[in-house]
Amino acid sequence: MTPKFLWLVALVALYIPPIQSLNCVYLDDSILENVKLLGSTMTGFPLRCLKDITDFKFPKEILPYIQHMKREINAVSYRISSLALTIFNLKGSIPPVTEEHWERIRSGLFKQVRQAQECFMDEEKENREHPHSEDFLTVYLELGKYFFRIKKFLINKKYSFCAWKIVTVEIRRCFIIFSKSRKLLKMISESPTFKQELK
Amino acid sequence: MRSRCTVSAVGLLSLCLVVSASLETITPSAFDGYPDEPCTINITIRNSRLILSWELENKSGPPANYTLWYTVMSKDENLTKVKNCSDTTKSSCDVTDKWLEGMESYVVAIVIVHRGDLTVCRCSDYIVPANAPLEPPEFEIVGFTDHINVTMEFPPVTSKIIQEKMKTTPFVIKEQIGDSVRKKHEPKVNNVTGNFTFVLRDLLPKTNYCVSLYFDDDPAIKSPLKCIVLQPGQESGLSESAIVGITTSCLVVMVFVSTIVMLKRIGYICLKDNLPNVLNFRHFLTWIIPERSPSEAIDRLEIIPTNKKKRLWNYDYEDGSDSDEEVPTASVTGYTMHGLTGKPLQQTSDTSASPEDPLHEEDSGAEESDEAGAGAGAEPELPTEAGAGPSEDPTGPYERRKSVLEDSFPREDNSSMDEPGDNIIFNVNLNSVFLRVLHDEDASETLSLEEDTILLDEGPQRTESDLRIAGGDRTQPPLPSLPSQDLWTEDGSSEKSDTSDSDADVGDGYIMR
Numbered sequence: 001m002t003p004k005f006l007w008l009v010a011l012v013a014l015y016i017p018p019i020q021s022l023n024c025v026y027l028d029d030s031i032l033e034n035v036k037l038l039g040s041t042m043t044g045f046p047l048r049c050l051k052d053i054t055d056f057k058f059p060k061e062i063l064p065y066i067q068h069m070k071r072e073i074n075a076v077s078y079r080i081s082s083l084a085l086t087i088f089n090l091k092g093s094i095p096p097v098t099e100e101h102w103e104r105i106r107s108g109l110f111k112q113v114r115q116a117q118e119c120f121m122d123e124e125k126e127n128r129e130h131p132h133s134e135d136f137l138t139v140y141l142e143l144g145k146y147f148f149r150i151k152k153f154l155i156n157k158k159y160s161f162c163a164w165k166i167v168t169v170e171i172r173r174c175f176i177i178f179s180k181s182r183k184l185l186k187m188i189s190e191s192p193t194f195k196q197e198l199k
Numbered sequence: 200m201r202s203r204c205t206v207s208a209v210g211l212l213s214l215c216l217v218v219s220a221s222l223e224t225i226t227p228s229a230f231d232g233y234p235d236e237p238c239t240i241n242i243t244i245r246n247s248r249l250i251l252s253w254e255l256e257n258k259s260g261p262p263a264n265y266t267l268w269y270t271v272m273s274k275d276e277n278l279t280k281v282k283n284c285s286d287t288t289k290s291s292c293d294v295t296d297k298w299l300e301g302m303e304s305y306v307v308a309i310v311i312v313h314r315g316d317l318t319v320c321r322c323s324d325y326i327v328p329a330n331a332p333l334e335p336p337e338f339e340i341v342g343f344t345d346h347i348n349v350t351m352e353f354p355p356v357t358s359k360i361i362q363e364k365m366k367t368t369p370f371v372i373k374e375q376i377g378d379s380v381r382k383k384h385e386p387k388v389n390n391v392t393g394n395f396t397f398v399l400r401d402l403l404p405k406t407n408y409c410v411s412l413y414f415d416d417d418p419a420i421k422s423p424l425k426c427i428v429l430q431p432g433q434e435s436g437l438s439e440s441a442i443v444g445i446t447t448s449c450l451v452v453m454v455f456v457s458t459i460v461m462l463k464r465i466g467y468i469c470l471k472d473n474l475p476n477v478l479n480f481r482h483f484l485t486w487i488i489p490e491r492s493p494s495e496a497i498d499r500l501e502i503i504p505t506n507k508k509k510r511l512w513n514y515d516y517e518d519g520s521d522s523d524e525e526v527p528t529a530s531v532t533g534y535t536m537h538g539l540t541g542k543p544l545q546q547t548s549d550t551s552a553s554p555e556d557p558l559h560e561e562d563s564g565a566e567e568s569d570e571a572g573a574g575a576g577a578e579p580e581l582p583t584e585a586g587a588g589p590s591e592d593p594t595g596p597y598e599r600r601k602s603v604l605e606d607s608f609p610r611e612d613n614s615s616m617d618e619p620g621d622n623i624i625f626n627v628n629l630n631s632v633f634l635r636v637l638h639d640e641d642a643s644e645t646l647s648l649e650e651d652t653i654l655l656d657e658g659p660q661r662t663e664s665d666l667r668i669a670g671g672d673r674t675q676p677p678l679p680s681l682p683s684q685d686l687w688t689e690d691g692s693s694e695k696s697d698t699s700d701s702d703a704d705v706g707d708g709y710i711m712r
Binding site for chain 1: 237273276278308324
């Protein structure tokens with residue numbers, strides 16, 4: 001290996017950690033982009049679909065945990081992103097929108113999952129010696145149950161138009177809540193006095 | 200028949216709608232008969248209020264009345280009407296007090312009744328209040344020479360949704376020159392209520408600055424730019440004339456203060472009193488012009504000369520009971536004190552011979568006082584001339600004359616001097632001389648001065664010579680206390696120390712020094 005080649009490898013290796021850490025920075029932007037995409041592609045809500053609305057019981061009790069999970073927040077981000085993608089990847093369903101819009105939604109979700117995964121892997125390497133906390137396990141399980149209820153609703157409603165409408169609204173709402181929790185956690189970690197002001 | 204059914208069905212439906220319009224909640228199926236009209240429904244936070252607004256895609260259509268219905272997706276399918284936004288012509292509605300759950304999804308239905316043809320349409324969508332963007336407040340800018348004041352108002356926040364939103368959303372004041380952004384400021388406005396002023400500092404005059412406000416949210420709603428050109432002559436609050444006036448007054452004050460300080464330093468003013476005692480003219484003036492008693496004005500003295508003989512008075516005061524009147528007595532131990540006494544005018548002819556030693560002239564006394572200086576208790580000089588002491592004549596003290604005083608004080612017109620030529624010279628320590636000042640009404644009173652003589656052979660001792668000026672029935676104030684040489688102690692108030700008395704004190708008929 002020539003010295004020039006070695007220099008090149010060294011430079012690339014030098015910038016790999018910052019590039020990987022940028023995934024976490026872009027993850028917030030990805031989540032917000034998908035919120036906009038879901039709102040713009042599936043506009044309006046027919047009044048006839050009101051008869052199918054249900055309470056998916058979003059686990060609000062995990063929000064305080066999320067606001068304090070500095071070490072494991074990226075793991076939670078990856079969990080939510082991957083579960084949402086599985087919902088929109090269900091086969092045998094008739095999309096409520098055009099195919100083009102549907103692909104855009106899935107592409108956006110896939111990008112979000114990939115960034116969340118890479119960010120999560122970096123976090124796992126740092127916390128290798130630290131096992132996941134009990135709070136993380138609680139959040140992990142509750143999120144699983146929540147998306148299972150969504151999936152079950154879709155199956156029960158046979159992937160109808162109104163069912164997809166209701167699920168889309170619900171997942172968009174989930175992303176909004178989680179995005180705000182990440183923002184709140186970031187502000188608490190950057191400003192020690194912010195936590196006092198929040199109270 | 201069918202048309203009748205259709206008409207009856209439509210009428211029934213309209214009736215249902217009218218009935219339902221008066222109700223608070225309604226099932227969504229009540230709107231099934233109305234066509235959908237495309238519209239855009241948005242929610243924003245404006246002036247600390249949650250404002251839902253809508254806009255029909257067909258803007259050119261006829262004007263319409265709107266009624267707003269909503270429901271929470273996770274709770275109930277029945278729609279609830281918003282009272283304040285029922286059958287309104289406005290295309291917006293304040294739902295701050297209605298929508299309290301920020302994390303929920305709300306389904307909104309707007310019933311549109313066109314006024315022209317009375318057609319009814321509906322428009323529905325879903326809204327998440329937690330995602331409502333913050334609109335920037337209205338603001339004003341005031342430009343000065345080198346800074347700009349940006350003033351805005353934040354109404355009080357009552358909604359929990361808005362409170363949480365404002366806490367997590369930074370507020371930005373963007374400062375730009377032309378199209379380029381110069382600086383972004385992020386003041387804390389979380390708990391600000393009312394007027395809020397932010398100052399943009401370090402600005403250049405004659406420059407066009409533009410200001411814009413917004414909350415750093417997604418999407419961020421930015422306020423329109425407000426621009427101003429900073430003029431060089433714009434002062435912050437004070438006019439040029441005021442500044443010139445203040446500067447001039449400061450200069451004048453500084454010049455005045457420096458002048459005072461300089462004069463004080465060169466000794467032109469506020470001289471320190473470092474003169475020797477003999478040059479202490481303050482005391483000298485006090486000797487010449489006795490200080491007046493605050494309760495008694497200085498009057499003219501009547502001086503009655505008695506005789507001119509000079510002799511040592513050898514007072515023998517042991518028979519001090521010779522006089523019933525208050526005669527200054529003293530137990531003389533080696534001192535002669537000169538006593539000068541005066542007498543009423545009617546007695547002047549008889550007593551001319553008795554007070555053989557005349558009054559010591561005040562001039563000499565003044566001279567002595569000069570020599571004695573300001574020191575209290577200075578030794579009196581030996582008398583150069585002696586006069587007859589009071590012991591030789593019991594009534595003498597009353598008949599002594601004061602030729603000395605005559606020279607120093609103006610003589611009363613009605614005072615008579617039997618022997619104007621008689622002079623008795625005394626060495627008087629003016630520090631201990633009592634002088635009584637006659638008032639105009641007391642012009643008939645004579646002065647009597649008494650003084651102890653000092654024997655030469657027995658050596659001088661410190662003594663006090665008291666000049667008693669008795670008049671009428673006046674009681675005389677006590678002399679300063681003498682250890683063994685008090686002439687009299689009338690009221691026992693002779694506690695005053697001789698040495699400490701250096702100032703003249705006019706008592707009742709006496710000027711004590």
